[in-house]
Amino acid sequence: MTTDNTATTGADEPSTPFRFFDARVLRVRRLSPSLTRVTFGGPGLDGFRSGGNDQSFSLFLPPPGRAVPDVPGRDGDGWFHAWRAQDPADRAIMRSYTIRAQRAGAGGHPEVDVDFALHGDVGPASRWAANSAPDDRVLLLGPAVEDNKSVGFRPPPDTDWVLLAADETAIPAVGGILDRLPPDLPALLWLEVPHEDDRHALPPLPAHAHAHWSTHGGDPARRGGLTRAVADAELPDGRGYAWLAGEAGGVRALRRHLVHERGLDRRRITFSGYWRLGASEEQLRQEALGG
Template identity: 65%
Template structure:
């Protein structure tokens, strides 16, 4: 058990389904997932994956809160690959969890070694493959970030493909009559999905130019006609793009900064291990 409200859950791959050129959905199952309590929306969790040649992810003793220090003490080439993901959907009877993966660096034109270990694993995952989830044992938990405050008249969503699963979960969570304006950036036209949304919602898909260094999200929002009233904004994706979006909304549009939830799911040129180390160092300082 970790801090009481989160636990480790052993799971296996049940099936996989390709959603587009750079996106795949993996469905996990297993008896332990009966205790996995997704909070919906942008519920995040930690996923532990094996290295090639390993039957299962290598983890230290999981009964105490010192697991992370013990995990870091293991040889990097052997210890379980650790990544953060979002629950796309959860079902009961049987207990299943869907997770959507962005397959960066796994295309036929990508050079060998371009994919990170999680993308490589997801691209080759097959039924029976083992993984471990570190996630919520209670639905109301701190790993759910989408929380519109009272007095919200409409919702603004902006995300790239890494945050697309979370955005989809948010749309499913919202009442059908919610006024929503959403912008979603993807690498390929075939990555565009049919997402659930009500009659008051508008979704704009932005296809990133091949080789583009930046994100088209900021330019799209700068030229957008936004509804009147008090908004709540949720922004997620590449860290520098998310920061630019937040600055625009707060400084140029005049959105109260307390009504903007933003999260850098990844940063160009940095691994998740680097980002986790930086966050840990900042928290300790």
């Protein structure tokens, strides 16, 4: 993404769909053994406009020993190269997340909920979320217009039913999708989480949605059950649309099954590898850049 933090085309129409927003932590609430909700707000979030569903954004956290994240050149198009050129000890930690919900808060300033999957002490974002507290400072690179390319869930108008498959990292996106799902559109869910109590991270399902849960207990050898579970299921007739998110290898395997064994048109599948077993987000970004 490139960004321009200053210009606008009119009173309500930003010239770019994404820009940087300063924010602070308002509240922290543990949802389940594996998920914590952090609510961000403050006047720096004015103009943030989530498109709902699986709206993604980039979160910048302070590096160790710093209280505020800094992204040099954030007001222009060269911020990414300037950020990468920084000493790793000084560079803000960048991670991709999904907006669980947005609403107007105190003083009319936006509040956004972000649900973090906790993986113990194995990553900087997980450590930050587990220890976050009110008034902690962060930086968001997110949408300034609701209809933006970082919303992936877009079923075609003729869709008769949807299939949602996700692991714990994509549970927040599933919640956002269910919030906006048309009441007459049936939804079949396959969800894989570490613990039984992680089911509580989702609110009660609407009447037209039916969920199948499985647990892996944090054991990599027990992951990957989504493809097996879907393979054993009977899918409805009609024109389906599938949204798949979570560990990259599992997502690809499920997409292959739906296309080659279930005959689902690949154009009716949205899939996203939120993470990859054995790889950090820094490694994945480096690979994407050809480094």
